[in-house]
Amino acid sequence: MLLExxxxxxxxxxxxxxxxLAAGFAALGARLTLVARGAGPLTDLAGELGATALPADLTRTDELADVxxxxxxxxxxxxxxxxxxxxxxxxxxxxxDxxxxxxxxxxxxxxxxxLTRLVLPGMLARRRGHVVALSSLAGVASFPGLAAYGATKAGLTHAMAGLRLELRGTAVRTTTxxxxxxxxxxxxRITEHPPTARAFARAHGxxxxxxxxxxxxxxxxVDAVARDRRHVRLPRRAAPLAAVAAAPRALVRTVLTGLPTATATRNATPARTR
Ligand SMILES: NC(=O)c1ccc[n+]([C@@H]2O[C@H](COP(=O)([O-])OP(=O)(O)OC[C@H]3O[C@@H](n4cnc5c(N)ncnc54)[C@H](OP(=O)(O)O)[C@@H]3O)[C@@H](O)[C@H]2O)c1
Known part of the structure; x- marks a missing residue:
């Protein structure tokens, strides 16, 4: 997508x-709406970048449409x-707790x-859109002390994989x-928790x-969005772990839904009409 x-x-x-990320998108000429709870730092950052500050608590699910x-x-x-x-x-x-x-x-x-549900119909209608999710290697590998965090990130990665399937044949792209x-x-904070710190130290070792x-x-x-890339996996040395973890999902998807063909992709019904 052209970000300017x-x-x-x-x-x-x-x-x-x-x-x-805000600085990176702004440097390529994007117009930014920035969200966080703390209005002070948000207003300062928006002022520096010529962006719009939108203070909101995203755990208030009922208020997401308003955001x-x-x-x-x-x-x-x-x-x-x-x-x-x-x-x-x-x-x-x-x-x-x-x-x-x-x-x-x-x-x-x-x-x-x-939030994705709320913006997708517009993106599909305009045939223009990109959804990016910051997941984590903690959603690929399990670490003691990070069971719940890892579960949310694994869920996010899985949701993005499903979304990619739903968007086949449309102009909307995703990056996980x-x-x-x-x-x-x-x-x-994570490395102050001894069991988690030990697991990370081993992976570093x-x-x-x-x-x-x-x-x-x-x-x-930012580069992945500009080039319509599906994945950012860093550090590169750990990228094969994420790819291997994703392989069973890709295999099962192929068995259950078949390989995407050029015809199927061209003829795919855009999600907005279903
Ligand atoms: N740091 C890592 O090592 C690492 C590694 C892999 C993936 N990630 C992922 O990358 C993303 C960014 O990580 P980070 O380290 O940059 O996090 P961070 O420095 O803790 O920043 C979190 C941001 O989210 C905002 N936020 C927190 N609670 C919120 C809420 N209820 N509603 C709205 N905004 C809220 C915070 O602002 P307010 O507190 O003002 O709301 C802040 O702007 C996260 O999704 C994280 O899981 C991080």
């Missing part, structure tokens, strides 16, 4: 990866929807599903981002992981 002039709705815009309406009233139809807001739950399930679990599911999984540890306060910089991740995501 495109309206990008970016959630979690004030976070470590979100602020790098989309306000974004589109401000800058017009959403061309690119980036699900970046996310929160970790860092505890063994036996000890986790039920309210924290529910909030993580609401933010990491329900909000992306509902599966990245390992990024230098960030979130990662600092085996050279399966390395720490990523937020600009590196954001640059790869």
């Amino acid at each position: 002039g495109s309206h990008v709705l970016l959630t979690g815009a004030t976070g470590t990866i979100g602020s790098a 989309v309406t306000r974004a589109e009233d401000g800058l017009g139809p959403v061309d690119v929807l980036v699900h970046n807001a996310g929160v970790e739950v860092l505890d063994e399930l036996a000890d986790a 039920p309210a924290e679990l529910a909030a993580a599911v609401a933010l990491n999984l329900t909000a992306p599903l509902v 981002v599966e990245v390992g540890p990024v230098e960030s306060p979130m990662m600092d 085996l050279h399966l992981l390395r720490s990523l910089g937020p600009d590196e991740v954001a640059g790869a995501v």
Whole structure:
């Protein structure tokens, strides 16, 4: 998608990866609506980038329609929807706070599903759109202390795979981002939890992981949207793990739904007419 002039709705815009994403999209001339709860940092970032600040708590599922309406009233139809807001739950399930679990599911999984549902009809009608989801290698591999967080990310990755099938033959594209540890306060918190820290240390020791910089991740995501790429998997050394984890899903999909053919793709009924 040509990003210059495109309206990008970016959630979690004030976070470590979100602020790098906002800068990356702005540098290519995108018009940005930035979402997070904290109005102060959001307004400052929007001011720096010439973007629109839209403070909202995305765990309030009933208010998500209003978020989309306000974004589109401000800058017009959403061309690119980036699900970046996310929160970790860092505890063994036996000890986790039920309210924290529910909030993580609401933010990491329900909000992306509902926001996507809200923007898709418009994207399909205009034959223009791209949905991006910041998933995680924690949705590919299981780590102690991250069972709930990993479940939300695995769910998000799976939802994006299903969405891609539903969008076959339409002009709407998707990018699923599966990245390992990024230098960030979130990662600092994760590595303070001993069982999780040990599992990460082992993966680092085996050279399966390395720490990523937020600009590196954001640059790869912006580039993937510009080039209509389906996946961002970083670090590259861990990418085969994500591909292997996705392989059974692709195999079962092929068995159940058949290989996509050029004819089937051309004749596919756009999701909006079903
Ligand atoms: N950091 C990593 O190592 C890593 C690795 C793989 C994947 N990821 C994923 O990448 C994404 C960004 O991670 P990050 O480290 O940049 O996170 P972060 O720095 O903690 O930023 C989170 C962002 O989400 C916003 N947010 C939090 N709760 C919200 C809510 N209820 N409603 C609306 N906005 C909310 C925060 O702003 P407010 O608090 O002001 O709302 C902030 O802008 C997440 O989805 C994360 O799971 C991160």
